[in-house]
Amino acid sequence: MSKSVKRCLPWLISLSLHLVVAAAGKKVPAIIVFGDSSVDTGNNNFIPTIARSNFLPYGRDYDDGLPTGRFSNGRLATDFISEAFGLPPSIPAYLDTNCTIDQLATGVSFASAATGIDNATAGVLSVITLSEQLAYFKEYTDRLKIAKGDAAAAEIIGEALYIWSIGTNDFIENYYNLPSRRMEYTVSEYQSYLLGLAEAAIRRVHALGGRKMDFTGITPMGCLPAERIGNRGDPGECNQEYNAVARSFNAKLRDLVAKLNKELPGLQLVFADTYDLLAAVVDKPSEYGFDNAVQGCCGTGLFEAGYFCSLSTSLLCRNANKYVFFDAIHPTEKMYKLLADTVINSTLHVFM
Numbered sequence: 001m002s003k004s005v006k007r008c009l010p011w012l013i014s015l016s017l018h019l020v021v022a023a024a025g026k027k028v029p030a031i032i033v034f035g036d037s038s039v040d041t042g043n044n045n046f047i048p049t050i051a052r053s054n055f056l057p058y059g060r061d062y063d064d065g066l067p068t069g070r071f072s073n074g075r076l077a078t079d080f081i082s083e084a085f086g087l088p089p090s091i092p093a094y095l096d097t098n099c100t101i102d103q104l105a106t107g108v109s110f111a112s113a114a115t116g117i118d119n120a121t122a123g124v125l126s127v128i129t130l131s132e133q134l135a136y137f138k139e140y141t142d143r144l145k146i147a148k149g150d151a152a153a154a155e156i157i158g159e160a161l162y163i164w165s166i167g168t169n170d171f172i173e174n175y176y177n178l179p180s181r182r183m184e185y186t187v188s189e190y191q192s193y194l195l196g197l198a199e200a201a202i203r204r205v206h207a208l209g210g211r212k213m214d215f216t217g218i219t220p221m222g223c224l225p226a227e228r229i230g231n232r233g234d235p236g237e238c239n240q241e242y243n244a245v246a247r248s249f250n251a252k253l254r255d256l257v258a259k260l261n262k263e264l265p266g267l268q269l270v271f272a273d274t275y276d277l278l279a280a281v282v283d284k285p286s287e288y289g290f291d292n293a294v295q296g297c298c299g300t301g302l303f304e305a306g307y308f309c310s311l312s313t314s315l316l317c318r319n320a321n322k323y324v325f326f327d328a329i330h331p332t333e334k335m336y337k338l339l340a341d342t343v344i345n346s347t348l349h350v351f352m
């Protein structure tokens with residue numbers, strides 16, 4: 001099997017045979033993903049940006065130690081979710097031209113590392129905006145119709161599980177990092193602005209036929225190693241202001257989810273709360289089998305992400321399973337597996 005094929009379908013689907021697929025309800029035929037680096041499986045490899053991770057140490061625990069563009073040592077939460085639904089154990093990136101439409105028909109990620117809900121966030125590192133992800137999704141639906149026929153394509157689009165994982169960068173990369181949005185909006189106004197755009201995106205996918213969806217809330221972003229270091233008020237500690245912003249954003253997101261479920265015919269939108277899990281892990285890492293929740297595995301673990309992780313290889317940790325974070329921003333595969341379990345627990349019984 002060539003490497004490129006493995007990027008599209010890294011392991012054989014037989015891995016999923018042990019899964020018990022509930023008899024009731026229709027099977028989810030595909031997982032379709034929109035978002036940022038938490039769910040980008042390699043799209044940024046194919047655009048000119050520095051927001052990349054298609055080099056070691058990223059991917060060192062992935063399949064045969066292959067960097068893919070995932071910002072972790074191994075798989076992402078969405079890869080585990082796909083497997084739990086009886087689908088392939090990894091989700092291919094849409095822009096990988098080596099993946100055929102047949103391979104993309106069981107799952108695809110349109111996500112782009114460093115992007116946000118706000119176009120301006122994507123602009124910071126010239127990555128793919130959420131609007132562009134939606135345009136690619138429209139193109140995908142057209143390609144599916146040509147490859148599979150209208151009826152089969154409509155079945156895939158209508159029964160697929162759509163996962164949204166986005167929003168953190170709008171705060172840490174944009175709002176708190178650059179002056180322009182802060183001059184324009186209070187944090188509460190900015191949250192409303194973002195949620196208005198998220199609503200429009202959900203409505204767009206619904207209009208194109210999507211019905212089953214998970215919007216994953218944002219995590220305690222003030223506890224990311226990079227944000228601890230950047231915490232001027234209390235260096236090394238979690239930035240409590242950022243955590244409060246994440247909690248209030250999630251509360252508003254929960255309201256939006258309830259509103260859209262009432263308004264949009266047939267919509268089954270689930271809000272998956274991952275805030276409390278990551279907060280609990282950071283608070284008591286040893287209860288979850290981790291030794292370190294303060295530094296990332298790569299480099300000093302305090303600020304390195306992307307290319308900086310490839311420069312400081314001598315400091316790389318030995319066993320990423322002991323770390324909550326792989327770099328100063330992104331979880332390890334082991335942490336992603338725990339986050340995936342939360343999403344699986346809140347979606348599997350609804351959609352299977």
Ligand SMILES: *[C@@H]1O[C@H](CO)[C@@H](O)[C@H](O)[C@H]1NC(C)=O
Nearest residue numbers: 002003004005046096097098
């Ligand atoms: C696609 O696969 C071919 C053949 O394996 C390989 O030479 C090429 O680099 C791959 N293209 C991309 C974009 O990965």
Ligand SMILES: *[C@@H]1O[C@H](CO)[C@@H](O)[C@H](O)[C@H]1NC(C)=O
Nearest residue numbers: 118119120129130131132197
């Ligand atoms: C974001 O950019 C797209 C073009 O890529 C544009 O169509 C859209 O209106 C923009 N959204 C906002 C809210 O400015």
Ligand SMILES: *[C@@H]1O[C@H](CO)[C@@H](O)[C@H](O)[C@H]1NC(C)=O
Nearest residue numbers: 277338339340341342343345
């Ligand atoms: C998911 O559900 C299983 C079975 O009910 C439970 O054992 C596990 O702790 C849950 N995991 C999370 C992260 O909620």
